[in-house]
Amino acid sequence: RSEPFIGAPVVGRLLRGQTYAVIGRDADARWFLLQLSGFQGWAWGYYLFIxxxxxxxxxxxxxxTSGQPASSTGIVVQSQDGIRLRAAPTVASEQIGRIGWGEILPVIGRTADGGWYQTEWLGTIGWIAAPLVRVIEGDPMTAPVTG
Known part of the structure; x- marks a missing residue:
């Protein structure tokens, strides 16, 4: 994949029994950046023998893989459970997506109290509950108040 999450575009396929060079990993060693024939791609560690x-x-x-942050604010979080992407920052709001465990998400905004983060998931902008994610990079309270 082009980035270390399930929703990222597939850039190639690994062949069973083949050996690939590991050139990097995520902080939790769940995703690995591999060198393939002429390009690099991320693979989920569950399917690899390291x-x-x-x-x-x-x-x-x-x-x-381009080295650019996943968020224009520099704030990045990781889902800690299967979480709902909502149209507005409230549990009563319409569910517009479902985010799996371990996905990396940019924080593009927040509520004034910091209880909800605005993010983009697979091209859809929505809201996630702050207690359901782990901060990977930056301080979410410095994100602009957008809701």
Whole structure:
């Protein structure tokens, strides 16, 4: 994949039994950046056999393979459960998406009290409850108040 999350575009396929160079990993060593024939891509560690200590690879995430932050605010969070993407910052709001566990999300805004973060998921802008994510990069309270 082009980035270390399930929703990222597929950039290639791994072949069973083949060996690939690990050139990086995310902070939790769940996603690994691999060198393939002429390009790089992210693979979920569950499907890999890592020869050696997976924590020896340098941390590359939560950035894309281009090295650019996933968020214009510099704030990035990771879902800690299957969470609902909502149209507005309230549990009564319409569910407009479902985000799986471990996904990396940019924070583009927040509520005044910091209880909800505005994010973009698979091209859809919506709201996620702050207690259901872990901050990876930045301080969400510095994000602009957008809701």
């Amino acid at each position: 020869n050696g200590n997976e924590f020896n690879a340098p941390i590359v995430g939560p950035f894309s």
